[in-house]
Amino acid sequence: MRILHILNHTQRQNGHVHAAVDLACAQAALGHDVCIASGGGDFDALLHSKGVGTVRVDHKRSIPSLAKAALCLHGHVREFRAEVVHAHMMTSAVLAFPICKIARIPLVTTVHNEFEKSATLMGLGTRVIAVSDAVGASMQQRGISASKLHVVLNGTIGSSRLEARVEEPAALKSPSILFVGGLHPRKGLPDLFHAFDIVHESFPAAHLYVVGDGPFRGSYEQMVSSLACARAVTFLGSVSDPYPHMLAADIFVLPSHADPAPLVLSEAREAACAVIGTEVDGIPQLLEYGKAGILVPPRDPSSLANAICDLLRTPEQIAAWRTKSQLRIENLTIERVARETMQVYLAAVAPRRVKTQAL
Incomplete structure (x- = not known):
C-alpha cells in the first residue's frame, strides 16, 4: 500500500512525532511504500535510512503559508499516488481533508492530543484512530461516530527509532x-x-x-x-x-x-x-x-x-x-501497532475499491 503520513514536523521533542516516525518505519519494514510530508526535522535521516521518503510541507499557521502548504500537499499526494493519507495533528487533518475529498482518497486521522479542544477536528477523517480506549470514549462524547472510530493503543517497543539506544544503566543514586x-x-x-x-x-x-x-x-x-x-x-x-x-x-x-x-x-x-x-x-x-x-x-x-x-x-x-x-x-510493540493500523487502512479503502469494481 502507498501511505502518505502528514505531520507538522519531525523534531524529537513531541510524542506524536515519535509515534508517527515509529509507525512509518514499521510500515516500510513490512514492504509498504511510505512517505512523510512535514516541515522536516531531526528524524529525517533515520526515515531515509529505513526507506521512508520525506517531502517538505510547511505547517506554519498563517493564511499565506497554509495556502502554499495546501498546494504543495496536493502535488505530493498526486505525485506519490497515495492510496491512503494519514494525518497526525489538527493542522495536517485540515490541510488534507479537501485534498483527499477531491482525489477520493481515504483520510485517516490519529488523535494524539485529545486534551486539546481542536482534537474534535480529527473527526474529518474517513477513519479516526484513538490511541487508547479512554481517548476513543472521549471522542465519541464529542460527537464522532463510533462507526468510524478505531482504538489502536500506543506502543513503541521494537521501533527503529530505538535501535541505537544505549543498554548500559546510567549512574543514579539509589534508591x-x-x-x-x-x-x-x-x-x-x-x-x-x-x-x-x-x-x-x-x-x-x-x-x-x-x-x-x-x-x-x-x-x-x-x-x-x-x-x-x-x-x-x-x-x-x-x-x-x-x-x-x-x-x-x-x-x-x-x-x-x-x-x-x-x-x-x-x-x-x-x-x-x-x-x-x-x-x-x-x-x-x-x-x-x-x-x-x-x-x-x-x-x-x-x-x-x-x-x-x-x-x-x-x-x-x-x-x-x-x-x-x-x-x-x-x-x-510497534509491530502490533502497525498491524492494527493497517486493518484501519483496509477498512477505509474497502468502500472505494468496491465502488471502483462496480464501475
Missing part, C-alpha cells in the same frame, strides 16, 4: 525515583515534587531525577529550591536517550493530569521499572489497569507519596513490580 517527560503543567510535576518532599522525610537517602525540558523548567526548579528535599532532586534536562536512566531507576513515576497514551510507559515497562502512574486517560490501559504498574489518583501528592514510601519500605515490592511490569509486554 532512585525517575520522571521522564515534558516540563509543563499537564504532566503534574508539582504533585511529584510535593510527594517527594513527604517521601524525603522518611527516606532521606532517596533521590529524584527529572529528565526532560520545557517552558516551566525554571519555575519548577525554583519551586523545588524552597522544599526540604531540594538537595535530593536533580534536573537532568533533555537527554537524547532516557532509556539508560530507566534501566537504573528503582521507581518510575508519571504523575500526569492528562495523558492520552504516553509512549514513555512502553519504554519504562520495557526497562522493567517498577512503575507508578495516575489514573487518567490511557495510563491505566498502558499499565494493564493496575496489574503491570501501581495506579494512584491524579492531583493527590499524599497518595503518590504513600505509594512511593510503600515500595521503598519493602525493597522486595520493587522487585515484584519490576516483574509485574512485563505482563503482556508484547502488547506494547
Whole structure:
C-alpha cells in the first residue's frame, strides 16, 4: 500500500512525532511504500535510512503559508499516488481533508492530543484512530461516530527509532525515583515534587531525577529550591536517550493530569521499572489497569507519596513490580501497532475499491 503520513514536523521533542516516525518505519519494514510530508526535522535521516521518503510541507499557521502548504500537499499526494493519507495533528487533518475529498482518497486521522479542544477536528477523517480506549470514549462524547472510530493503543517497543539506544544503566543514586517527560503543567510535576518532599522525610537517602525540558523548567526548579528535599532532586534536562536512566531507576513515576497514551510507559515497562502512574486517560490501559504498574489518583501528592514510601519500605515490592511490569509486554510493540493500523487502512479503502469494481 502507498501511505502518505502528514505531520507538522519531525523534531524529537513531541510524542506524536515519535509515534508517527515509529509507525512509518514499521510500515516500510513490512514492504509498504511510505512517505512523510512535514516541515522536516531531526528524524529525517533515520526515515531515509529505513526507506521512508520525506517531502517538505510547511505547517506554519498563517493564511499565506497554509495556502502554499495546501498546494504543495496536493502535488505530493498526486505525485506519490497515495492510496491512503494519514494525518497526525489538527493542522495536517485540515490541510488534507479537501485534498483527499477531491482525489477520493481515504483520510485517516490519529488523535494524539485529545486534551486539546481542536482534537474534535480529527473527526474529518474517513477513519479516526484513538490511541487508547479512554481517548476513543472521549471522542465519541464529542460527537464522532463510533462507526468510524478505531482504538489502536500506543506502543513503541521494537521501533527503529530505538535501535541505537544505549543498554548500559546510567549512574543514579539509589534508591532512585525517575520522571521522564515534558516540563509543563499537564504532566503534574508539582504533585511529584510535593510527594517527594513527604517521601524525603522518611527516606532521606532517596533521590529524584527529572529528565526532560520545557517552558516551566525554571519555575519548577525554583519551586523545588524552597522544599526540604531540594538537595535530593536533580534536573537532568533533555537527554537524547532516557532509556539508560530507566534501566537504573528503582521507581518510575508519571504523575500526569492528562495523558492520552504516553509512549514513555512502553519504554519504562520495557526497562522493567517498577512503575507508578495516575489514573487518567490511557495510563491505566498502558499499565494493564493496575496489574503491570501501581495506579494512584491524579492531583493527590499524599497518595503518590504513600505509594512511593510503600515500595521503598519493602525493597522486595520493587522487585515484584519490576516483574509485574512485563505482563503482556508484547502488547506494547510497534509491530502490533502497525498491524492494527493497517486493518484501519483496509477498512477505509474497502468502500472505494468496491465502488471502483462496480464501475
